[in-house]
Amino acid sequence: MGEVSEEQKNEWKRIFDEHDTDEKEGLSRDEVKQVMCCCNQNPTDKEVDEMMTAMDKNSDEKVSFEEFCTFMQQLPDPAESMKEALEVFEGQDGKLTREKLKEILSTDDDDVVEEVLNAADINNDGFIDKEEFIKFIQN
Incomplete structure (x- = not known):
């Protein structure tokens, strides 16, 4: 994926902030699961673990906004x-x-x-x- 528009980045920030319920500057495993559920997915525990592994590049057991954006850029374009x-x-x-x-x-x-x-x-x-x-x- 090429450059991310400011509009897209703002949307990702909205989604990230909405699900970062403990406000610890990162998404926990449970919060990642909530994001997936909001995307009409019903992930198994294994799928959530795989998603965390894919997103959490520094292995601190939380997904930062930067890690979230990097992951989102890799997803297929719906259009x-x-x-x-x-x-x-x-x-x-x-x-x-x-x-x-x-x-x-x-x-x-x-x-x-x-x-x-x-x-x-x-x-x-x-x-x-x-x-x-x-x-x-x-x-």
Whole structure:
């Protein structure tokens, strides 16, 4: 990732300060877990430990704001991830079929495919188009 905008850095500072509840100039393991939960993740203890190891470069058992920013810069850009996800529609006539969805989800479970298709296929035509996909992802 290149330069971080002042706006992005301010957002990271807001998130950091909001979760640094003990105000000890760093995020504890439990506070890192809270950050992950706020990002719609439900981490296991092992995943929290791995996250702490990745973030806490000086091994002082807390994550400083600088360490937090360095880690955040390494995360994938959500806009880029959405672009990559939408590229799946290229060559698909702009629509995802049940078969392609099964392939993308890497599952043979027809119930899972049907559940996703039913949730995302707003116009009930049996396909997921780009607009439906975007709405599904945003929800």
